[in-house]
Amino acid sequence: MLDIADDLHRWVEEGRDFAVATVVSVGGSAPRGPGAALAVDGAGTVIGSVSGGCVEGAVYDLCVQALQDGEATVEEFGYSDEDAFAVGLTCGGTIEVLVTPVAADAPDRAVFAAALSAAVRGGTVALARVFKGPPELLGRPLLADPTAYEGTLGGHPELDRTAAGESRALLAAGRTGEFVVSESGTRCGSAVTVLVESSVPPPRMIVFGAVDFAAALVRAGKFLGYHVTVCDARPVFATRARFPEADDIVVEWPHRYLRDTTTDRRTVLCVLTHDAKFDVPLLAAALRLPVAFVGAMGSRRTHEDRNRRLREVGVTEDELAALHSPIGLDLGARTPEETALSIAAEIVAARQGGTGLPLTGSRTPIHHDGPGGTRQGTDSATTTEGAQAWPTRHRPVQKPPVRK
Structure with a gap:
């Protein structure tokens, strides 16, 4: 949701209720990556995009429903082989979308407002939200900066401390990614998967x-x-x-x-x-x-x-x-x-992590995950590589032959 922070911050300042849909994971070929967001306010105004048009209508409806019932939800969209006209991604990939209502009187409103304000100012902050786990934890926000954090993911303080640490690792690299905390690490009876959106000054x-x-x-x-x-x-x-x-x-x-x-x-x-x-x-x-x-x-x-x-x-x-x-x-x-x-x-x-070669006739993926990978955390977390912001310089792009 931080990719549409300017508009959402204005909505917060104006006291609007809204629901925001955020891409939390992608599989295969998908038009937009984790962190891409679409939001709908109480009057039906829409901003942002999660798929470049493929599933926007269905996501809009999910946002409207979230505004009505006040419940966060996660929905997966993919291509249907059985019904070519079903709502889905025509590119053949899959995306998972977290839909979170943010009402003017919501308990977590202040945390979302702080995250959006920091992003608009160009601050260095990370917004963490659960998108897999107990229903009561879905969408709960935790905001971390390099030295402190506020909010709660709704589980145990140990979960919040773990989330803050993992969020800072991604923040240091300027990355948006996810990590998993096992059941023993959450102390809430179930494992959770957390999306972290990083807001950093431009490179x-x-x-x-x-x-x-x-x-x-x-x-x-x-x-x-x-x-x-x-x-x-x-x-x-x-x-x-x-x-x-x-x-x-x-x-x-x-x-x-x-x-x-x-x-x-x-x-x-x-x-x-x-x-x-x-x-x-x-x-x-x-x-x-x-x-x-x-x-x-x-x-x-x-x-x-x-x-x-x-x-x-x-x-x-x-x-x-x-x-x-x-x-x-x-x-x-x-x-x-x-x-x-x-x-x-x-x-x-x-x-x-692209090759620099033409896509015509190529069997390489159209949408790359980048040259980074994942690593196993020392505790129970798995997160996107935090040591490198993007590419090691020792992996040069493959260039086609150049005529001298």
């Missing part, structure tokens, strides 16, 4: 090199939801007039700025300078940071010369293997806009 994209290609990449980065910074040591090029859509413009030597700024495992670094005096010290530092993606622009000859120079300053072969160079997928791009599209496509493929 960073830092574009080094104030060139024409950078202007197009800034627009692509903003479209993908990044907080985009342009950095260049030349003040005549790094100007607001040339990059009006950038969030930040920094005039500094790139490697010095990278040394002093904040990055994390979601940060994308795009080096477009293709000038050795900038590239070598910058990439030598970048390839040793725990960031999501490091790519550098240049011809094949520039790439080989740059790698040689990087080896000379001590960059290892393992570190070089993490470099996406020449940056971008082979789209035959020529213009700055086409090149920005090819770079953005490689970043998305790396984030989602």
Whole structure:
């Protein structure tokens, strides 16, 4: 539900009753992932989407029913082989949807309101809700931040403590996912499965090199939801007039700025300078940071010369293997806009674990679960991988052959 936080926060401020349907799990090919939400208020106004249109009507009806009876429910939608016209996903996958009523006088209203307010402000919070377990626990919210939590999942305090810990692990990675707590861990006589939605500030994209290609990449980065910074040591090029859509413009030597700024495992670094005096010290530092993606622009000859120079300053072969160079997928791009599209496509493929190859004739899944997996918790919980926000940089996207 945090993906429609702006509208829901407004509804809370206006005192509206509403019910929200949230995708809690998907199987096979499905149009939207966990966390996608649709909400309906008491007047029948609808916002959001859970399936791109396939089952919206049925989910709308579930929300209306939840508003009437005040009960949370979980419904699964899939494709019906017996009845091709039945309500379901024509893509062949399945989704489970948690429908939660949030009345103006509901006991949990304050927790939902706090979660929505934090998400609108760009805060770092995780909203946890049970979607499998005893009926009386369905939809109950717990809100966790890096240091504290409020609300309750409705079971035992031990369940809340476990949920807060697992939620923080997902929050640290900026991930939405689920975990399972066994019967012994809940102390409520039944195992529960919990969805955690993470709200974190947007990831960073830092574009080094104030060139024409950078202007197009800034627009692509903003479209993908990044907080985009342009950095260049030349003040005549790094100007607001040339990059009006950038969030930040920094005039500094790139490697010095990278040394002093904040990055994390979601940060994308795009080096477009293709000038050795900038590239070598910058990439030598970048390839040793725990960031999501490091790519550098240049011809094949520039790439080989740059790698040689990087080896000379001590960059290892393992570190070089993490470099996406020449940056971008082979789209035959020529213009700055086409090149920005090819770079953005490689970043998305790396984030989602895609191959970068055409879907036509391919047997690979259309919707990837991403390169992360699941891990068994030390207690009774199972959660999405929390150690990495998205892709390890040592799993480069498979690129089609490029003609020299």
